[in-house]
Amino acid sequence: MRTFKEELKKFLPTTCEELELRNWDSLDIIFVTGDAYVDHPSFGVALLGRLLESRGYKVGIIAQPLNPEDIARLGKPNLFFGVTAGSLDSMVANYTASRKKRKSDDYTPGGLNNRRPDRAVIRYVNMIQQVFKDVPIVIGGIEASLRRFSHYDWWSDKVRKSILVDSKADILVYGMGERAILEIAKRLESGKNLEGIRGTMIWKSSLSDELFNGLTVHHLPSHEEVSYDKNAYNRMFREIIQLTDPHRDVALVQKQDTRYVIQYPPSPPLTQKEFDELYLFPYTRRVHPFYERLGKVRALEVVKFSITAVRGCFGGCSFCALTHHQTTHVISRSVDSILEEVKLLTKHPDFRGTIVDVGGPTANMWSTSCEVRNSHGQCPKNCLHPRVCRNLEHDGGAQFVDLLRKIKSVRGVKHVFVGSGIRHDLILDSPNADYVISALVDFTSGQLKLAPEHAHPHVLRLMRKPPVEKFLDFKRRFEEFAKRKGQRKYVIGYFIVGHPGEGEDENIYLKDFIVAYLNYIPQQVQIFTPTPGTASTTMYYTGIDPFTNEEVEVVKSERVRSLFKERIVNRSKRDEYRAEITD
Numbered sequence: 001m002r003t004f005k006e007e008l009k010k011f012l013p014t015t016c017e018e019l020e021l022r023n024w025d026s027l028d029i030i031f032v033t034g035d036a037y038v039d040h041p042s043f044g045v046a047l048l049g050r051l052l053e054s055r056g057y058k059v060g061i062i063a064q065p066l067n068p069e070d071i072a073r074l075g076k077p078n079l080f081f082g083v084t085a086g087s088l089d090s091m092v093a094n095y096t097a098s099r100k101k102r103k104s105d106d107y108t109p110g111g112l113n114n115r116r117p118d119r120a121v122i123r124y125v126n127m128i129q130q131v132f133k134d135v136p137i138v139i140g141g142i143e144a145s146l147r148r149f150s151h152y153d154w155w156s157d158k159v160r161k162s163i164l165v166d167s168k169a170d171i172l173v174y175g176m177g178e179r180a181i182l183e184i185a186k187r188l189e190s191g192k193n194l195e196g197i198r199g200t201m202i203w204k205s206s207l208s209d210e211l212f213n214g215l216t217v218h219h220l221p222s223h224e225e226v227s228y229d230k231n232a233y234n235r236m237f238r239e240i241i242q243l244t245d246p247h248r249d250v251a252l253v254q255k256q257d258t259r260y261v262i263q264y265p266p267s268p269p270l271t272q273k274e275f276d277e278l279y280l281f282p283y284t285r286r287v288h289p290f291y292e293r294l295g296k297v298r299a300l301e302v303v304k305f306s307i308t309a310v311r312g313c314f315g316g317c318s319f320c321a322l323t324h325h326q327t328t329h330v331i332s333r334s335v336d337s338i339l340e341e342v343k344l345l346t347k348h349p350d351f352r353g354t355i356v357d358v359g360g361p362t363a364n365m366w367s368t369s370c371e372v373r374n375s376h377g378q379c380p381k382n383c384l385h386p387r388v389c390r391n392l393e394h395d396g397g398a399q400f401v402d403l404l405r406k407i408k409s410v411r412g413v414k415h416v417f418v419g420s421g422i423r424h425d426l427i428l429d430s431p432n433a434d435y436v437i438s439a440l441v442d443f444t445s446g447q448l449k450l451a452p453e454h455a456h457p458h459v460l461r462l463m464r465k466p467p468v469e470k471f472l473d474f475k476r477r478f479e480e481f482a483k484r485k486g487q488r489k490y491v492i493g494y495f496i497v498g499h500p501g502e503g504e505d506e507n508i509y510l511k512d513f514i515v516a517y518l519n520y521i522p523q524q525v526q527i528f529t530p531t532p533g534t535a536s537t538t539m540y541y542t543g544i545d546p547f548t549n550e551e552v553e554v555v556k557s558e559r560v561r562s563l564f565k566e567r568i569v570n571r572s573k574r575d576e577y578r579a580e581i582t583d
Contacts, residue, residue, distance in 0.1 A: 359420025396430025
């Protein structure tokens with residue numbers, strides 16, 4: 001039986017005692033994160049830490065520090081500190097769509113929201129700078145990625161500067177940072193500067209040709225311009241989306257007061273071999289004992305025995321930040337790698353035979369491809385809106401279904417479920433639709449969750465979502481197949497209220513749709529939260545669709561937005577709300 005010390009050595013170190021267990025005097029890299037340390041590939045710090053470890057670097061983790069003393073506990077790293085707010089933007093994690101402080105945090109031991117500060121990246125960088133004056137600081141993750149240029153911040157209701165300038169970190173890694181973080185470590189190890197690394201941003205007080213090394217330089221509207229001119233803000237957003245592509249060698253520059261932030265082109269997507277490698281590192285799939293003693297981390301329980309099969313999404317939904325974070329390039333793991341990970345899961349002492357999810361941002365995008373995107377980058381068209389592009393090579397998810405069956409055949413696996421997002425319009429666009437839908441019945445645990453998001457055509461067009469009739473068609477087919485198989489399984493819809501374009505009439509339209517076509521009162525209804533980096537947030541701030549320049553109705557009253565939700569979820573009071581909202 002393994003001792004406690006032997007168990008600790010399975011994790012990346014978090015205390016000086018763990019350094020002593022390895023006979024290490026110091027660490028090369030220390031990650032600081034707003035999440036508890038969970039050694040699972042769904043958590044970015046664990047994944048990047050294991051990747052760096054595999055390349056010979058000594059990596060430690062400080063999770064959810066409360067003060068500079070916490071920052072100091074592992075000493076000064078030889079190379080750099082890596083800072084992230086965690087798996088969520090800290091303001092999204094800390095506040096509801098009504099700007100009320102959340103009581104719970106699924107990424108914190110015990111579930112209490114008492115460990116992650118507001119604007120966590122800035123706070124953590126400031127803590128580090130109080131203790132260590134001369135250590136390079138690298139920021140990354142969702143919060144840093146989506147706030148890397150001037151951005152509308154709903155919580156303060158103003159346009160804020162780049163988080164790189166506000167934090168005064170040395171470099172920002174945007175998107176999925178595997179290649180960039182390895183290059184940063186390599187350069188610092190050899191004493192080189194951090195200029196020109198793809199997938200990163202730096203800031204400078206002046207510009208020179210040496211910073212760009214032959215790249216095309218594009219100047220975005222300045223922070224001052226986008227702060228008072230909403231047309232300039234729209235142009236900035238549009239240019240960032242269109243020019244941030246690994247196939248375009250464009251450096252984006254934005255002036256922020258007397259400084260300049262410089263975004264180098266994105267890193268190319270990982271090869272399948274590189275992607276496969278990330279998920280076969282020796283993860284324990286457990287919370288580190290230092291944090292585990294403080295309570296359970298609910299976020300782990302949801303993904304503990306899940307499989308990431310695909311990364312990226314070309315859906316282009318207006319309210320989703322994934323395109324801004326990862327671009328639209330989709331990469332898929334190999335079947336062999338996925339099956340190898342499944343075999344590892346079956347050997348885990350806590351595994352009871354159920355794979356809770358196989359997928360990614362959109363599960364049935366696994367094995368899809370687009371030769372235009374692969375060779376030339378993202379074209380101006382949306383791949384799925386208003387209809388599925390003919391250049392897209394896909395089978396609706398037939399190969400994905402075959403993958404699920406192969407996983408199910410692995411010894412020790414009793415059940416395999418799909419909990420990731422599914423694009424039903426992609427399935428319906430394929431001649432394999434009935435085959436895929438029928439198979440999904442067998443890989444659904446009770447209810448298949450889909451996201452029509454709304455019902456009104458105008459709102460759906462602004463969301464870049466398919467017509468709601470496609471949702472109804474998919475729902476009907478799925479439930480018919482379930483009935484034929486003697487299984488009581490249903491499709492449940494997610495909806496958003498308060499999105500730009502939804503006024504009183506559109507909200508009533510959604511309510512009437514749900515009453516007419518759904519046999520339940522949906523609980524999966526959220527009020528739109530304007531998060532940094534999305535087209536929907538740009539519409540919310542400017543009142544204009546940044547891609548079409550059409551004016552968009554925006555309801556900003558929190559009371560009205562809350563009433564929009566109440567009208568949908570509280571059937572007994574639905575008839576009362578029209579009078580209240582129009583008062």
